[in-house]
Amino acid sequence: MLVIGQNEVPELLSMKSCIDVMESVLADLSSGQAVQSLRQVLPLQEGNLLGLMPGYLPREAVAGAKIISIFPHNHHAGLPSHQGAVALFDSVTGVLKALVDGQKITAIRTAAVSAAATRVLAREDASTLAILGTGEQAKSHLEAMLLVRPFGRVKVWGPTTAKTQQFQAEMSRKFDMEIVVAESAQHAVRDADVICTVTASGEPVLRREWVKEGVHINAVGACRAGDRELDSALVKQSRLYVDRLESAHHESGDYLIPLREGAIGPDHIVGEIGECFSGKIKGRGTLAEITLFKALGLAIEDLAAAQFIYNEAVRLHKGMEIAF
Incomplete structure (x- = not known):
């Protein structure tokens, strides 16, 4: 399994690339070529949330999920409001391929989706x-x-x-x-x-x-x-x-x-x-x-971003390989 940390995600997923990735995967979702379940949300104390976002990208032969904490008032403590990870599985073999930092994926892909929407609507x-x-x-x-x-x-x-x-x-x-x-x-x-x-x-x-x-x-x-x-x-x-x-x-x-x-x-x-x-x-x-x-944020966006990052990490020999 390849572990790809927070500092490596922006190196492997540029905003420009992510805009194109998001446009493609959202078109796939709307045409039935990608699958996801509605986000499951577990309420925590003081209005905080823990979310589970599963999805499946048949074209890429990957499935997986992002698990993320949403703590809206974290900025008072100097912490990000969204923190988590994306688990990426091979949908043919079931092998866990990668664990990718979810905070940076969320930051990049959310803005990339807005940019893709702006490109066609503004x-x-x-x-x-x-x-x-x-x-x-x-x-x-x-x-x-x-x-x-x-x-x-x-x-x-x-x-x-x-x-x-x-x-x-x-x-x-x-x-x-x-x-x-x-x-x-x-x-x-x-x-x-x-x-x-x-x-x-x-x-x-x-x-x-x-x-x-x-x-x-x-x-x-x-x-x-x-x-x-x-x-x-x-x-x-x-x-x-x-x-x-x-x-x-x-x-x-x-x-x-x-x-x-x-x-x-x-x-x-x-x-x-x-x-x-x-x-x-x-x-x-x-x-x-x-x-x-x-925009609400979707599991397939996280999976498409994680898969792009994984492919780039393999190509460029980035990330940390661990036995799992």
Whole structure:
């Protein structure tokens, strides 16, 4: 068995490669060429969670699962909110091929999926990006977004001023560009062409009256039925795509809460983003419409990323081989 640690994952899985991998595997999922079970979640103390995410990629002849802890308030202790590992099995022999760090996979593949969605849903002339949130996903989303649109302006807002300023300084140096710290979420998004919400909030941080026509939104942070980042009016006015219908129907507060309120109907979801990638359904229809991609994170994304990493590790002689 090959063990691939946290420091090696970014070396083996570039954001650019991951965007293409995610587009391919999500198209496979929507066409029935990949299989997964709904995420199993075990509640822990103080709102923390332990998740099990199994899946199967017949085309790659691999199966496996990610087991991950989700501790939303870990940033207070200087720890990541998502930590775990992906176990990768050969689906022909049942052999455990690899154990891959799940924290970095989650950071990279989540942003890569948002970038793939942005590539097909955002306006071609999108030039201003707003990011709500300042954690690991904010950093990875900035990297991913810069690969799919030539953003000249980036604005960021976070609930903690010091962390927002730290994000601004670090990312400005890394990408050699000016990043503006906004005084509020409203000021961050008011002229944005693309918005990424990557917060730990369970209440709306983004409202319809703040955003302009033609914006594209990647809503990433809320992953439980009772949590949301967007208000109902914004969801109602948006052309909504999801990563997986089954997951949205069970886990997405951004969809379920407006549905319970009667703001939207059960047919409000246009479809899965994988169907958009394969051309089965269309993306943006007009320059003025608001497009919304709601991501919850899927097992097949983790498996596809882990399989890519494994192949690269074998090719480049990376990782640690252990008897198991």
